[in-house]
Amino acid sequence: MEGLRPFRMEDVEALIPLIAACEEEDRSGFRPSVESLRHQIAFPGIDVENHCFVLPDSTGALIASAGAIPIPGPDHLTFQMILSVHPEYRPRGLEDELLGMIEAHAAEYCAQTQSQGVLHTGVQAQQQRFIDLYTRHGYHVIRWFLELERDLSEPILDAPLPPDIRIRRMDPERDIQAYYLAMTDSFQDHWDPHDLTLEQITHMVFSPSFRPDLTLLAFGEDGEPAGLCAGQGREERNRQNGTQEGYISTVGVRRPFRRRGLARALLTQSMRLLQEAGRTMAVLHVDADSPTGATRLYESVGFRERKRSLVFEKPVGAPAAAKGV
Numbered sequence: 001m002e003g004l005r006p007f008r009m010e011d012v013e014a015l016i017p018l019i020a021a022c023e024e025e026d027r028s029g030f031r032p033s034v035e036s037l038r039h040q041i042a043f044p045g046i047d048v049e050n051h052c053f054v055l056p057d058s059t060g061a062l063i064a065s066a067g068a069i070p071i072p073g074p075d076h077l078t079f080q081m082i083l084s085v086h087p088e089y090r091p092r093g094l095e096d097e098l099l100g101m102i103e104a105h106a107a108e109y110c111a112q113t114q115s116q117g118v119l120h121t122g123v124q125a126q127q128q129r130f131i132d133l134y135t136r137h138g139y140h141v142i143r144w145f146l147e148l149e150r151d152l153s154e155p156i157l158d159a160p161l162p163p164d165i166r167i168r169r170m171d172p173e174r175d176i177q178a179y180y181l182a183m184t185d186s187f188q189d190h191w192d193p194h195d196l197t198l199e200q201i202t203h204m205v206f207s208p209s210f211r212p213d214l215t216l217l218a219f220g221e222d223g224e225p226a227g228l229c230a231g232q233g234r235e236e237r238n239r240q241n242g243t244q245e246g247y248i249s250t251v252g253v254r255r256p257f258r259r260r261g262l263a264r265a266l267l268t269q270s271m272r273l274l275q276e277a278g279r280t281m282a283v284l285h286v287d288a289d290s291p292t293g294a295t296r297l298y299e300s301v302g303f304r305e306r307k308r309s310l311v312f313e314k315p316v317g318a319p320a321a322a323k324g325v
Helices: 009-026 034-041 087-092 094-113 128-136 172-186 198-205 235-241 262-276 294-300
Strands: 052-056 062-072 077-085 116-124 140-151 166-169 216-219 225-232 245-253 281-287 304-317
Touching (some): 009 034, 009 052, 052 094, 062 087, 062 094, 094 116, 094 128, 094 304, 128 304, 140 294, 166 262, 172 245, 216 262, 225 262, 245 262, 262 281
Parallel strands (some): 077 116, 245 281
Antiparallel strands (some): 062 077, 140 304
């Protein structure tokens, strides 16, 4: 495609106007800051510059970005897709053309590495034009995720803590190993888990949006990490949207500590922290088919569905094992 070139780190600032134009049209709900986008792109082990591309116009302004970032898994690669086209250029068929390029790039990488792979992309349920785009190109829905909300002005009932468990706020300097163990161990039996490294978890903890004062860690009697509940203040999003929301990004309990009410205790304490921080609404996302029954837990403490999103998948390269819905 004429003018298409590899992404470079110095393109981060030029991406912001493109993202803003797409957000104005698509209403996804958020535009990242330069700082947060730069931190996200610098995620350890993610080779953005070799797997993402940008398309400038005659003035140098970016009118599209596209890519497929390979993430290794136990038996295949999962390509996380990026596809943003300025609304003014969408009627020209640019999205279809770039999607074909993404698929060809992923297939070539699979051939070079002799790997099986799948392409993944998420779409909000109300974004019919994107649903039509991916369906037209042979993608199929494999998963649903729910965005839930909970009005923090409503009473938050006490949840008893198991007697041999203690919960405290996270100290990033001394607790990174405990956070890493709780995070990676809690989600091994969930859909599409990734083997995150300590370096990657550390990068997440020291991101602009991470709030250790809103993050809880649970420990057993011997000091062994039992679970976690990570909160965020959503400062930038609240500024853009005129809201006062708090976000619970992760609730996880390690297997030996499950079915004792720990997740409920972590969740209710996290909601109180968000209240104390001046937030009026708590928001979280959950896999609709979570094997731990997380949706039932969230609903039992007052969370209600706000939005739905779909995960589309398409095999690329050698045939990949099907995951199913």
